[in-house]
Amino acid sequence: MATTYRIAVIGDWESVMGFRAIGLDTYPVTSAAEGKERVKELAKDGECAVIYLTEQLAREMSDVLNHYKDELRPAIILIPGREGSLGIGRDNIQRAIERAVGADIL
Amino acid sequence: MANITVNPTRMELTRLKGKLRTAQRGHKLLKDKRDELMKQFLDTVREVRALRAEVEEELMKVHKSFTVASALMSSEALEQALLYPKQSVELTQTSKNIMSVNVPVYHFQTKTMSDSDIYPYGFAATSGELDTAVDALGRVFRKMLKLAEIEKSAQLMAEEIEKTRRRVNALEYVMIPNTQEAIRYITMKLDENDRATTTRLMKVKDMILKEAIEEKRAADARAKEAFQAQNP
Numbered sequence: 001m002a003t004t005y006r007i008a009v010i011g012d013w014e015s016v017m018g019f020r021a022i023g024l025d026t027y028p029v030t031s032a033a034e035g036k037e038r039v040k041e042l043a044k045d046g047e048c049a050v051i052y053l054t055e056q057l058a059r060e061m062s063d064v065l066n067h068y069k070d071e072l073r074p075a076i077i078l079i080p081g082r083e084g085s086l087g088i089g090r091d092n093i094q095r096a097i098e099r100a101v102g103a104d105i106l
Numbered sequence: 107m108a109n110i111t112v113n114p115t116r117m118e119l120t121r122l123k124g125k126l127r128t129a130q131r132g133h134k135l136l137k138d139k140r141d142e143l144m145k146q147f148l149d150t151v152r153e154v155r156a157l158r159a160e161v162e163e164e165l166m167k168v169h170k171s172f173t174v175a176s177a178l179m180s181s182e183a184l185e186q187a188l189l190y191p192k193q194s195v196e197l198t199q200t201s202k203n204i205m206s207v208n209v210p211v212y213h214f215q216t217k218t219m220s221d222s223d224i225y226p227y228g229f230a231a232t233s234g235e236l237d238t239a240v241d242a243l244g245r246v247f248r249k250m251l252k253l254a255e256i257e258k259s260a261q262l263m264a265e266e267i268e269k270t271r272r273r274v275n276a277l278e279y280v281m282i283p284n285t286q287e288a289i290r291y292i293t294m295k296l297d298e299n300d301r302a303t304t305t306r307l308m309k310v311k312d313m314i315l316k317e318a319i320e321e322k323r324a325a326d327a328r329a330k331e332a333f334q335a336q337n338p
Contacts, residue, residue, distance in 0.1 A: 075258035
């Protein structure tokens with residue numbers, strides 16, 4: 001199956017503008033609510049395989065993120081926004097480990 | 107265990123023994139699956155952590171370059187420069203099976219072949235910093251895609267491990283002990299029935315014997331009487 005998918009980047013305008021230059025679909029949003037809507041929309045039409053989301057936004061939309069965590073598509077990956085890394089991405093890995101092992105072992 | 111409401115019959119016993127065998131085999135298989143998944147998962151997680159640190163660091167550099175570029179250029183000019191991308195990325199997704207977990211594998215194809223040909227703007231009106239930023243972003247993008255792949259794999263594997271772990275525990279601590287308990291209960295009940303039957307038979311035999319002996323005695327007594335009557 002050779003369906004082609006798109007890659008989306010969601011975040012504040014300053015953080016996502018660069019990604020437009022390398023050919024990704026960018027969706028500048030200004031609030032977490034808007035971000036949630038956008039993620040749901042993109043997940044629904046199923047054309048996006050990967051969504052990069054800035055941590056600044058992700059902080060306020062963990063409910064949406066948890067919903068898509070166990071789905072094969074889309075993969076929502078957190079990236080640091082312009083204001084720097086908040087460590088949420090790293091925490092998520094930690095949480096995955098805790099979930100799998102039942103304890104924090106690394 | 108409080109759940110014993112089984113019929114103490116041989117048929118039920120055979121059925122439960124079969125169930126126990128299946129449960130034990132399933133338990134062993136699931137345990138193996140969990141161990142192997144865990145091994146793969148930990149490898150993946152280590153990779154994710156290293157790659158994430160790298161990507162985050164490089165992205166911060168990219169953001170910094172963009173900040174400088176936006177300081178040197180007006181935001182309208184910047185937006186205009188990046189408005190229409192020259193590069194486009196096509197992503198195809200296949201999936202790989204790791205211990206029955208489907209994890210994604212991404213392949214991407216860029217429209218322009220060369221990495222140096224990605225700038226969607228003319229160089230006259232833009233700052234050099236923007237070139238640096240776009241160039242760096244183009245390079246970090248590969249890593250970001252790889253990160254997406256393995257991070258998603260890690261998430262999916264974590265879910266599967268959790269499920270498998272629960273199944274293993276349910277079999278080990280609930281299903282197997284309960285079945286064993288039920289089997290023991292039936293075996294004891296059947297043995298008890300056996301013993302009851304044996305004692306009953308012995309009792310019946312005793313009664314029959316006693317009757318036979320009394321009959322014999324009565325017959326003997328009658329014979330004796332008859333004999334004495336004939337020979338006074």
